[in-house]
């Protein structure tokens with residue numbers, strides 16, 4: 103085994119052409135015994151050709167690999183069966199592998215054949231499942247998921263109306279610290295005739311109910327949440343032996359089926375994800391198998407599934423939610439490009455909302471990057487002028503492109519490659535003209551900033567110069583720096599999770 107692995111690692115480093123033109127012919131010429139010693143080559147060929155651009159060569163490799171399924175050596179056949187899914191698999195290999203399951207006397211070989219079919223199975227395998235009473239060495243639900251994915255990978259339907267919504271609890275999840283802002287957004291939207299009513303704020307999510315039939319597109323008009331999950335229910339005592347059956351019932355429930363049937367175009371497939379980091383692969387398999395028995399239309403499949411079923415485990419109960427994997431996010435259609443340190447979009451939307459609205463806003467982001475805070479602010483309306491500055495020319499180009507793509511009618515944009523301290527040279531930033539400074543500045547984490555404290559001292563100085571009376575400064579403050587100028591009064595401070603680390607979001611008003 104170690105020798106097989108060593109050979110595999112050595113050969114894996116070779117190019118596709120070297121493998122095919124030098125190593126494969128040697129393998130083909132070798133004696134039966136020697137070929138068994140060289141199975142590492144089969145594995146290396148599978149891996150290297152899984153990503154190769156040499157498509158003509160790959161077609162030859164596929165033929166060779168299928169030929170190995172007839173090899174007299176069980177070990178060679180087994181390695182070929184492991185490699186075939188990496189190359190894509192086809193009906194011919196599926197049929198051959200099925201016949202190995204029927205004829206092989208070796209359990210290990212049958213198991214490997216089953217594992218390969220779980221990845222490449224199609225109609226042939228389904229026929230075999232239908233005609234077979236005895237246990238087969240593969241999971242029927244995986245085979246069905248595989249076939250379903252091939253036939254219609256499925257995507258989330260944003261415009262389909264869910265008409266039976268009465269007891270539905272919808273969890274809007276956001277970054278910790280921003281729940282109150284998200285709850286305000288829901289309340290504001292409801293006051294303006296929106297279809298969602300705030301039920302409660304729980305941990306780092308906000309629970310809403312629908313008041314009328316609704317589409318996901320309508321839910322995605324709210325901008326401050328990150329993901330949405332439909333509550334499927336909870337399982338008490340998640341460590342108990344009954345928990346698996348309880349989870350399976352929720353996954354296979356009428357509610358899951360109703361949501362999936364309304365909101366999916368294509369197969370109803372879900373990935374099962376547990377909160378926390380512990381590897382729960384075995385448990386996931388058991389739950390998926392049990393859920394398939396409850397409802398065979400709903401299929402567990404981690405590959406490109408349009409849904410995720412998220413299990414949030416607490417000591418006394420596990421909460422189960424069905425989350426549509428909405429991609430691309432329609433709220434970010436304007437984001438053609440992003441800097442590497444780009445803001446998390448819902449945080450930018452929360453900052454824009456926290457800043458509130460004044461008449462004829464002139465808004466400046468001194469560190470605009472790709473412009474998310476500016477654009478999210480303008481989407482809220484009543485904005486006359488956006489101004490962005492950034493040291494990086496390419497960042498400014500991104501902001502310009504994103505701003506154009508956002509098609510913000512009546513909003514002027516002026517974007518400059520400049521250190522924010524040089525604001526005096528920018529006509530739109532004349533003293534006392536700016537009503538809002540909004541920014542996610544460099545935090546000194548991914549890119550070192552020489553004098554981070556100094557940068558924030560300067561930001562406060564600049565803000566007190568350019569802001570008009572009543573103007574606001576809202577930003578993420580990673581350091582303990584306060585304004586020297588007492589005309590900037592802090593009105594908000596909240597610790598926010600910026601993706602694994604906490605920072606203070608602060609707002610100051612120029613009095």
Ligand SMILES: C[S@@+](CC[C@H](N)C(=O)[O-])C[C@H]1O[C@@H](n2cnc3c(N)ncnc32)[C@H](O)[C@@H]1O
Pocket residue numbers: 440441443444445446468469470471472473474475491492493494497520521522523541542543544545
């Ligand atoms: C965290 S990123 C901003 C991300 C932006 N909000 C977005 O969503 O893309 C910080 C930006 O500050 C810029 N920057 C750093 N120091 C600066 C300075 N002194 N003046 C202007 N921009 C600066 C960097 O080039 C970087 O693009």
